[in-house]
Amino acid sequence: MSIYMHFRQEEHEFIDQVLEWKETVNEQYAPKLTDFLDPREQEIVQSIIGSNEDVKVRLFGGAEGAERKRAFLYPSYYSPSLDDFQLKAYEISYPEKFVQIEHRQILGSLMGIGLKRSKFGDIHFHDKKVQLVIGEEVSSYVELQLQEVGRVKVSLQDIPLSELVSPEAVWEEASTTAASLRLDVMLASIYNLSRQKAQLLIGAKKVKVNWKVVEQSSFECREGDILSARGFGRSKLLTIDGKTKKDKWRVIVGKQK
Structure with missing residues (x-):
């Protein structure tokens, strides 16, 4: 089964890069330090390296609750220290x-x-x-x-x-319903905006999904996605709970305080 099936099309390029890092560590039997990764990229690295026997991975961003971290991929014999993260x-x-x-x-x-x-x-x-x-x-x-x-x-x-003082992210949960999982519809539901206002924000490159700017209003959101709209803060789609009798999606959202 292809590894790409579990990821969005636009993430495939990054997956190729992670597979290349893994291969390099395996072949050269030497560690590899990445640049800073956003939390979605960290998730991808961990799921690809996973419980691999030969190549291990550790993430560190300087402080306990850091959001952006470097990944350190290393052969199983190696014992990493914090200095390795440079x-x-x-x-x-x-x-x-x-x-x-x-x-x-x-x-x-x-x-x-x-x-x-x-x-x-x-x-x-x-x-x-x-x-x-x-x-x-x-x-x-x-x-x-x-x-x-x-x-x-x-x-x-x-x-x-x-x-370093790194504040832990606190999410305040709320439930909402949305006519579809399109990005403009989700933004309108979460932030109590008109759909037109949501589309304007997206068109002005003020909206990110999983730390990447998304410019298509029709972009389909998934469970676990982190949405942010400039001026409105950040939210997370904690669970997508199926549909109501009126055929709307029931969504549990976390809003960052």
Whole structure:
């Protein structure tokens, strides 16, 4: 039975990459460290490597509840340590008495210096502290280049990984019904929007499913999908519970608090 059957068409390319990593570790008998993966990619890696006898996998993103993590694939004889993940943590210092910086501004500034999203992990906010996890291989470049966020001067302080504060995601459950599992219909039901408003958000590339921008309103949602719409937060389709007498889908949704 084909491994691809369990995954969406658009995930096949990533699956090929994971199979290639696995093959390389197997053949060269040497470990392989990936860039940062989003939770859906982590899930795919774990399901493909799974309970393989020869190749094992560990995931780590710097802190216990990290969302983005690097995967470390290794031969069964190898005993991995946290150093193998090659992570560096920083605290971003800025004049917080006078100005507030936001997640999207830090994201924009990192991408603005030419950094790919896969080269850095979570951006943590705790009280007024802002913390950042990046791959060791780009750390000296980031230290040199990241001098402003928005228009605010910033500086980076090296901190040990043990000082990272990663808040656990809390999901508030609610049930809803939807006429179909199309993305525009699901967004309208979950966030109490008109279907037209949902379609506008999708068309403006403001909607992600499993951390990837989706531009088709007709995209079919599945159980376990994480949806996010800019300005409306994140939600998860916890269970799709069959249909009501009026032929609507009964869905249990978790909304991130």
